[in-house]
Amino acid sequence: MFTSNQVLETIEMIEKEHLDIRTVTMGISLLPCIRETAEKTAAEVYSRVMKRAEKLVPTAEELSREFGIPIVNKRVSVTPVSLVTAAFPDESGKVGQALDRAARELGIDFLGGYSALVHKGTADYEEKFLATIPEVLASTQRLCASVNVGSSRSGINMDAVGKMGEIxxxxxxxxxxxxxxxxxxxxxxCNAVEDNPFMAGAFHGVGERDAVINVGVSGPGVVQHALKFVPDADLTDAAEVIKRTAFKITRAGQLIAKEAAKRLNVPFGIVDLSLAPTPARGDSVAHILEELGLSVVGCHGTTAALAMLNDAVKKGGVMASSRVGGLSGAFIPVSEDSGMIESAERGGITIEKLEAMTCVCSVGLDMIALPGDTPATTISAIIADEAAIGMVNNKTTAVRVIPVPGKNVGDEVNFGGLLGRAPVMPVHGGDASRFIGRGGLIPAPIHSFKN
Amino acid sequence: MRAVVTVSGTDRRGIIAKVSGFLYEKGVNIEDISQTILGEQFAMIMMVDVTESNTEFSVLAQELEDMGRSIGMTVRLQHGAIFDAMHNV
Known part of the structure; x- marks a missing residue:
């Protein structure tokens, strides 16, 4: 049973503090769709996704109505397409187009899995697949691509890192x-996970079953609100408050995940214990850090505050869910977080600080606008730095940066919707081209040899 | 199935009569009611059982919300499981 106060608390969280289920993502294996030509494969891919995910959107909407909690995104992730099109990699775009069309017709905003896993080396077919990415992303709306260039186990494929800067x-x-x-x-x-429900990096790993339901929860506003009640608490007590709040948020996610899996007749995969911000006010991870006592996110102390937040979210969430996975932790995208945008506009946060923050939270340099004339080798070097952090610390790291054509520091870019807006941030002017040009593989760290 | 009805808005006459009358017509049994008035704000929470209702749950929720709007109140019907999940270990 529950009390009236608990009922009101939940309703308050949903109505005033932006508690929501950020995404219900159906992972679908495309391996049974491989045929002898790109056209036939694309047709199979389209019909399989349409069939498996047919009821995804209506079911999520029904759950949202019944439980009274918004489900913001309904998404699909698929097997890395480079594996599906290995026999005709130059024509991978046909499968990409089929997936985009399926996403459109299903009414889902993003579909992830135009992906390649090249962390130890790039096969010929993967090389050709990677070359299709820019054109495919330019000619589709909802398809997301990701490339894994490193892992703690195998090191960093610097040839691929060099290539990705150009891509x-x-x-x-x-x-x-x-x-x-x-x-x-x-x-x-680096260290991409196979069950991530969040975009743009979601794909359905080959170690997964036929189809699966993964859920990403959210609720930065709920955590910030809970912390407002303990302005003088020491950090041990503040961590406890975060933990308790994360528990409640994740339990809602677990409930929806199980129920969605049951109604869609697809096994439940994982709950991703995430704090995912949106550009809406009161839905910001940066503001949680400021609530903890920082004048502006990005100042000294930010990394420590984020480390505590990230850990407390996991500790609260782990107990609330029977299966935890994905990226699990706080996200720190710049353009998708109102507090981050404000700080970046004032010069309060730099790429260097964001990089430090990625050592202690769930992902990486995310949704950062860079000057349009940033050299490809500098972007590769940014990717290499992030991958190194992931590789050495046995964690997932990622880079999603936008060198905005024709824009420079002081300008702003607006992508609209959940992608938000971002001021263009300065990059270091030094040249890493000779380092990137060396190519090869950065060997895996000594602590990867655990067998 | 256990569900929760919450009603909030500016206090006026007949709110309970209207909501409970609607629930009666729909075959929903009210098991518990708690209600408070803070200033002019009316807040009511009802624990209900919808097992006997012939209306599909999500349709019922929508109809209740629409009925609430017609009397200037915010009325929600939610599955009880979400409160159980969030507040009980």
């Missing part, structure tokens, strides 16, 4: 009229 630039150039929006749909990972 990011090319993607920006092909979508220049929309501020380089193609780059918002492209993530470069």
């Amino acid at each position: 990011v630039k090319e993607t920006a150039a092909l979508t220049a009229k929309d501020g380089g929006i193609g780059c918002c749909k492209l993530v470069v990972f």
Whole structure:
């Protein structure tokens, strides 16, 4: 049973503090769709996704009505497409187009999995697949791409890192009229996970079953609100408050995940214990850090505050869910978080500080607008730095940056909707081209040899 | 199935009569009511059982919300499981 106060608390969380289920994501294996030609494969892919995810959107809407909690996004992730099109990699775009069409017709905003896993080396077919990414992202609306370039186990594929700098630039150039929006749909990972429900980096791993339901929860506003009641608490007590709040948020996610899985007749996969901000006011991870006592996110102390927040979210969430996975932790995208945007506009946060923050939270440099003339090798170097953090610390890191064509520091780019807006941030002017040009593989760290 | 009806808005005459009358017509049994008035704000929470109702749950929720709007109140019907999940270990 529950009390009236608990009922009111939940309603308050939903109505005033932006508690929501951020995404219900159906992972679908595309391996049974491989046929002898790209056309036939694309047709199979389209019909399989349409069939499996047919009821995803109506079911999520029904759950949302019955439980009275918004489900913001309904999404699909698929097997990395590079594996599906390995026999005809130059024509991978046909499968990409089929997926985009399916997403449109299903009424889902993003579909992830135009992906390749090249962390130990790039196969010929993967090389050709990677070359299709800019054009495919420019000619589709809802398809997301991701590339895993490193892992703690295998090291960092620096040839792929070099290539991805060029691909990011090319993607920006092909979508220049929309501020380089193609780059918002492209993530470069180290230690990518196979069950991530969040975009743009979601794909359905080959170690997964046929289809699965993964859920990402949210609720930065709820955490911030809870902390407002304990302005003088020491950090041990503040961590307790965060933990308790994360528990409640995650329990809602677990309930929806189980119920969605049951109604869709697809196994429940994981709950991603995430704090995912949106550009809406009162839905910001940056504001939680400021609530803890920082004048502006990005100042000294930010990394420590984020480390505590991230850990407390996990501790509260783990107990609330029977299966935890995905990226699990606080997200710190710049353009998708009102507090981050405010700080970036005032010069309060830099890429260097964001990089430090990624050492202690769930993902990486996310949704950062860079000057349009940033060299490809500098973007590769940013990717290499992030990948190194992920590799050495056994965690997922990612880079999703947008070199905005024609824009410079002081300008702003607006992508609209959940992607938000961002001021262009300065990058270090030094040149890493000789380092990136060396290529090869950065060997895996010594602590990867655990067998 | 256990569900929760919450009603909030500016206090006026006949709110309970209207809501409970509607629930009666729909075959919903009221098991518990708690109600408070803070200033002019009216807040009521009802624990209800919808097992006997012939109307589909999500339709019932929508109809209740619409009825609430017609009397200037915010009325929600939610599955009880969400409160149980969030507040009980």
